[in-house]
Amino acid sequence: MEDMNLTFKVVIVGDSGVGKSNLMTRYTADEFSQDTPATIGVEFMTKSIKIEGRDAKVQIWDTAGQERFRAISRSIYHGAKGAMLVYDITNQTSFDSISTWLQELRAFVPATCSIFLIGNKCDLEHLRVIKKEVADRFARENGLSFLETSALEKTNVDKAFEWLAKSVYDHVVAPVDSAATGKRPPLNAGAAAKKPVNLSPSNSNQPAGKASGGCC
Amino acid sequence: MDELSDIYDSIVARRIADALLQRTMNFCIRKRRSFESLHSLRWRLLTGLLPTDVQLNNFSEKWSSCTQKCMTRWRTMNEDLNNRAPDDSKKGEVVKRKARFEEFDSSSEEVDDVTIENPLLPKNGSFYALRYRLNKLCSIIALDVDRIHWDIPLFELRTTRDALLKILSVYCVQHSCEYKQGMHEVAAFVFYLTHNDATILEHLRNERGWGHASLPNIFAPICPVEGVVAVAYYIFDAIMTESGVNLSFLYFSASDGQTDGITAATHNVQGRLLLKLDAQLHKQINTVYKITPTLYLMRWLRLLFLREFTLEQCADLWDVFLSERFVTPAEDYHLENSVVTLFAAVMLLNIKANIMKGYNEAIEKVMRYPSVGQISFLIQEAVLQLERVKHCLGRYFVVEDAVHVEEEQLFGVDSDRRVSSVITESSVRGMQQNIGALEFVVTMDEQCGTSTKSSLGKAVNTVNSNGYYDVIADGAYPK
Secondary structure, eight states: OOSSSSSEEEEEEEESSSHHHHHHHHHHHHOTTTTTEEEEEEEEEEEEETTTTTTEEEEEEEEEESSHHHHHHHHHHHHHEEEEEETTOOOOOHHHTTHHHHHHHHHHSSOEEEEEEEEEEEEEEEOOOOOOHHHHHHHHTTOEEEEEOOOTTTHHHHHHHHHHHHHIIIIHHHHHHHTTTTTTOOOOOOHHTTOOOOSGGGTTTTTTGGGGGOOO | OHHHHHHHHHTTTTTTHHHHHHHBOOSSSHHHHHHGGOHHHHHHHHHTSSSSOOOOTHHHHHHHHHHHHHHHHHEEEEEEEHSSSTTTTTTOHHHHHHHHHHHHHHHHHHHHSSEEEEEEOSOOOOOHHHHHHHHHHHHHHHHHHHTOOOGGGGGSSSHHHHHHHHHHHHHHHHHHOOOOTTHHHHHHHHHHHHHHHHHHHHHHHHHHOOOSSSSHHHHHGGGGGGGGHHHHHHHHHHHHHHHTGGGGGTTTTOSSSSSHHHHHHHHHHHIIIHHHHHHHHHIIIIIIIIIOOOHHHHHHHHHTTTTSOOOOHHHHHHHHHHHEEEEEEGOOOGGGGSSHHHHHHHHHHHHHHHHHHHHHHHHHHHSSSSOOOOHHHHHHHHHHHHHHHOOOOGGBBBBOOOOHHHHHHHHTTTTTOOOSSBBBOOOOOOOOOOOHHHHHHHHHHHHHHOOOOHHHHHTTTOSSSHHHHHHIIISOOOO
């Protein structure tokens, strides 16, 4: 059995200026800055968490939104178990780019990688141009989980990362545990590749619609 | 001020280039000048924007003339750009406006249908196509320029951001290239120093009422306040091209599409160059951790270390980079194999202790490089390594001199500091100066002869700058 300390690699991708860096710093250091400089290459931060009672560390790789740079993409995505596709709800172009980013992700990350669609800056409701329903439909059609966040107001930021970590655990760690203990993997393993599956009984009563919950 | 006096003295003595290199490589008195070194003036000399073959009777006229040409050409380039892509805000008859709007739609569709690697191609017929692409370029640049802060009030001004937007957009048009993130900070740093120097001279000129013969009066037209944007543009352009360090090599692939500069440079740093410095560290990073060098080195190199060191340290650092370029024939200069990349390898060596602790510690330290108190010692190591490959800068490099150390001791500065190499700072000229240089060369040879890999390895196991310095002094260099 693997060591008791789990390490997850999570990558954050999306167009320049959608708020990727502030999502990372808000979650890891509870910091938001209007002065965040453009990310050049990649930024790296870690956060220690508990998941299913176990100690784990999330390695977050925040990428430059402008760079389409194949040499660096391969190494950034290599081994990533979770990914956040981030767009800005006030920026149509950033949402239009999501399919391109998803295509790039699919080319480099493992098939078991859990991918979340994140609509950031939901505090700017008066400037919204991407309807939640449109994004939710895109997410369902592509097998992604969807959540709207505000790094500025810290809305759904922790929830997004915690759900992603839980999803990673369920997809990657739990099946290994099951195999190790002799349990049969779930019969819907094929479907699991499309949607997060909660194996823990304590979560079974959560409504499926919660996955697309936005700002309250 | 000292820099002006030194420049003037070197003109009188007809040794502008030699004296310039001695100033850029002299870290004894760095603290005394800091941002008063007039870095933008140094860089114009080192990149050939200002000629170094001038004399006392013509330097003022020649350098002022070059400056005026910069300003004139800058104005012309901006006017050409405006003429080729007229602003939408121009008023016109209702019917004409509608016609232009329809044409714009058509052009926009055409543009959207075509995948364009180069977003700014002047030859595409319609003014509106060019205007569309210029607007798109400017909005991308503005997004990054508006995110420059650096705790400097200058960068909160709208005029500064407009200036940077112009510098970057004109550069992209002139060179038919994309804007890439990182270029904005290189341009901002150049603008900052150019503005700083012009401001200093303006203040000096206003303070001294000595008359037209004073140095500030002579130099103010060479660094004019009204010419800051133009001069900054040309310095930025020089740094990006082969007049300077050819930084564009790290941003864009070569025209053959096969040579990828950033990959070549980053792999050289973490590969061959690091292997020469420390085989153990090389193996740990490449074989054990398997860290892809581009992950962190892309930012280090594309920004020429602006995020890893203070602006003041970077100004001194860029002096060294451009000095190497100045003394190297164009065909022999290769950025991926320069003091820039050597310096990056030395930076890795400097944090070896942290890197050896584990993968996570290594990643964290290369991603957020720990601040360095005395950058001169890292520069010294890089220059020393460079000297083993080609003799070009070593004879100019000075770290500390006895007089300076004594001064610091008198003022209670860290008395444990030691002299790693003693060169008497001399104001003599001619033969005496050459004798001094020869003595330094002899000393350098001795240092090279006595240093060993194990000594270097041991030396950089100490992380803090004082420790680094002390161990070097103890183990690697004769006193």
